[in-house]
Amino acid sequence: MAATVTDLRHRRGEYGIDAPYVPLWMGVAAAAGIGVFFAGSAFSAPAIAIPAGNIGLALLLSLADYVYTSRFGKFDVWADLLRELNLRGDEQVLDLGCGRGAVLLMVAKLLPRGRAVGLDLWKTSDQFGNALAATKRNEELEGVADRVDLQTGDMRTLPFEDRSFDLVLSSLAIHNIPDAVGRASAVDEAVRVLRPGGRILIADINATREYETRLRQRGMTEIRLRPLGPRMWFGGPWVAARLVSARKPD
Numbered sequence: 001m002a003a004t005v006t007d008l009r010h011r012r013g014e015y016g017i018d019a020p021y022v023p024l025w026m027g028v029a030a031a032a033g034i035g036v037f038f039a040g041s042a043f044s045a046p047a048i049a050i051p052a053g054n055i056g057l058a059l060l061l062s063l064a065d066y067v068y069t070s071r072f073g074k075f076d077v078w079a080d081l082l083r084e085l086n087l088r089g090d091e092q093v094l095d096l097g098c099g100r101g102a103v104l105l106m107v108a109k110l111l112p113r114g115r116a117v118g119l120d121l122w123k124t125s126d127q128f129g130n131a132l133a134a135t136k137r138n139e140e141l142e143g144v145a146d147r148v149d150l151q152t153g154d155m156r157t158l159p160f161e162d163r164s165f166d167l168v169l170s171s172l173a174i175h176n177i178p179d180a181v182g183r184a185s186a187v188d189e190a191v192r193v194l195r196p197g198g199r200i201l202i203a204d205i206n207a208t209r210e211y212e213t214r215l216r217q218r219g220m221t222e223i224r225l226r227p228l229g230p231r232m233w234f235g236g237p238w239v240a241a242r243l244v245s246a247r248k249p250d
């Protein structure tokens with residue numbers, strides 16, 4: 001039986017936190033602001049206490065929003081996106097920068113007769129506890145190990161044949177490539193391994209216009225760039241993920 005949205009949202013694995021140094025520094029700065037607020041209040045220095053307290057509080061709210069998105073919002077948004085694809089269940093799907101499997105293992109639940117391949121360099125600076133072994137453990141916990149393949153590799157040079165996937169996904173990963181040339185190579189590689197008629201979905205916090213332009217240069221059709229809403233805000237609307245989607249012509 002096909003998985004429902006509720007099945008997709010029900011998680012048994014452990015998926016960590018994205019870019020963990022970001023919430024760590026937010027927490028440290030928030031604590032410092034609140035500390036200065038109390039010290040300033042104790043020494044009757046409202047000109048210092050009030051702005052420091054406001055900054056501390058704002059950072060605390062931003063931290064809460066970041067943790068919510070990384071732990072819950074991201075999963076809910078992707079559950080909706082994957083259901084909207086109306087997959088048949090026998091597709092070959094590739095997730096670029098799959099990390100601990102947040103999206104990879106969700107899409108695998110929709111592929112009872114297909115295959116979900118996750119490729120990553122397993123950088124712990126990009127996701128807390130990131131490791132091939134952690135994703136393997138999650139694929140067991142989610143009950144999809146029979147249809148998932150994990151590969152260590154760089155998305156700029158994919159170790160796959162041309163036209164071998166029906167769908168290429170990437171969640172919050174391509175922006176981790178520091179240079180525009182590298183990010184363009186990742187998009188080119190995604191297009192190369194896609195079958196004619198295949199679709200690509202990239203959710204990311206920046207460089208999405210770059211991906212859109214590159215997909216157009218590569219002759220992709222049905223290109224769309226859209227916001228993903230507050231469930232994909234990493235700390236506030238100033239770090240909002242957007243989705244770029246496209247189809248490879250037949």
Ligand SMILES: C[S@@+](CC[C@H](N)C(=O)[O-])C[C@H]1O[C@@H](n2cnc3c(N)ncnc32)[C@H](O)[C@@H]1O
Binds near residue numbers: 096119121170
């Ligand atoms: C923020 S994490 C997102 C992981 C997962 N897609 C998710 O949404 O939970 C970014 C991932 O991209 C991976 N990554 C960064 N640069 C990469 C590259 N050049 N090739 C493959 N993976 C890469 C990191 O190791 C990390 O797992």
